[in-house]
Amino acid sequence: MALLTLASAKGSPGVTTAAMLFGALWPRPSVVLEADPSGGDIALRMPAADGAALDSQMGLSSLVAAGRKSLYPALVDVHAQRLVGGQKVMVGVATPEQARGITQWDTLGRLFAELPGHDTIADLGRVGAGTPQNSLVEASAACVLVVDTLPSNVVHLRERIRRLQETFGRMSGPALSVVVVAPPKRSRAVREVREALEKSELDVGAVHHLAYDPAGAAFFLGQITGNPGRTQLVRSAQPIVEDLARQTESSFVAPEAASPAGDAEQEVTS
Ligand SMILES: Nc1ncnc2c1ncn2[C@@H]1O[C@H](COP(=O)(O)OP(=O)(O)OP(=O)(O)O)[C@@H](O)[C@H]1O
Numbered sequence: 001m002a003l004l005t006l007a008s009a010k011g012s013p014g015v016t017t018a019a020m021l022f023g024a025l026w027p028r029p030s031v032v033l034e035a036d037p038s039g040g041d042i043a044l045r046m047p048a049a050d051g052a053a054l055d056s057q058m059g060l061s062s063l064v065a066a067g068r069k070s071l072y073p074a075l076v077d078v079h080a081q082r083l084v085g086g087q088k089v090m091v092g093v094a095t096p097e098q099a100r101g102i103t104q105w106d107t108l109g110r111l112f113a114e115l116p117g118h119d120t121i122a123d124l125g126r127v128g129a130g131t132p133q134n135s136l137v138e139a140s141a142a143c144v145l146v147v148d149t150l151p152s153n154v155v156h157l158r159e160r161i162r163r164l165q166e167t168f169g170r171m172s173g174p175a176l177s178v179v180v181v182a183p184p185k186r187s188r189a190v191r192e193v194r195e196a197l198e199k200s201e202l203d204v205g206a207v208h209h210l211a212y213d214p215a216g217a218a219f220f221l222g223q224i225t226g227n228p229g230r231t232q233l234v235r236s237a238q239p240i241v242e243d244l245a246r247q248t249e250s251s252f253v254a255p256e257a258a259s260p261a262g263d264a265e266q267e268v269t270s
C-alpha cells in the first residue's frame, strides 16, 4: 500500500524505464502507475501478457472517467492491465489534452497510497511548479528523483528538491532520494552529484547509481530477448529496489489486513 513516486526535474533521464524496472524487481505485489501528464509511453513500448498490444484506452483516463463520482480501489483492478511477464500496469494518458481533463489528482494520490495488497510505483514524468501530479508526490511515502550526469540537469534537480521540501515541509513530505543514471564505470560522476547535493544541505537520503545500459533498457522498449537479469541495468537496480522496498515497508498492508469485505467499494475521500 505504499506509493513510491519517480520523477525528473529536467531532461529525460530514464524515469519511465526506472519505474518499469523497479516494478519488475519489486519484492511485494505492485502496480506501475503511469502518471506523466505529458503522455504515457508504456502502451507504445510494451506488449501485454498475452503478446498482443496493450489497450491504450484502458488505464488512467478510463479509471478517472469511471471514478468521476466515486473512485475506489476495486476500480484499479478493472482498469489495470498486465504486461508481458505479468507486471500490473495502469497505462497513462495518451495525450497531454487527456491529462488536462483529470481533476482528481488529490484523490488519485490517496487512492494509490492506500491500495490494499499492492504498492504503487508511479512514473510522474517531469515535475515542476504547479504540475498536477505534484499531489502524488505529496501522497507518496518515498519519492525518487531521477537525473543524468549533465551538470545543468543536476542544478535543476537541486532547485526542484529545494522547492519540494519548501512545499511539503521537511518532516511531513515523502522521503526523498536520488537515482543518477550513469555508465557503470562513471561512479565518480555519481559521487559528484552526491557531493553537490550534500553541499546544498538538502534533506536527501541515498544517492544511488543506476547503470546507463542500453542493452538492459531495450527490454523496457519491448525488445525482449535474452536474460534481463544478467544486464548491468538490472544488477545495478537490485540494491536500489531493496533499499526503497525497505524504506516503504511500513506503509504496506497485506490484503487480508486491509479493508473488511464491502469496504472495497468505499470511495476515497479526504
Ligand atoms: N538506464 C538506462 N540506460 C540506457 N538507456 C536508458 C536508460 N534509461 C532509459 N534509457 C533510454 O532513454 C530513453 C528515454 O527513456 P525513458 O523514456 O525511460 O525516459 P523518461 O525520463 O521517462 O523520458 P520522458 O521525459 O520522455 O518521459 C529511452 O530510449 C530509453 O530506452
Ligand SMILES: [Mg+2]
Pocket (backbone or CB within 6 Å): 015, 016, 017, 036, 041, 123, 125
Ligand atoms: Mg517517461
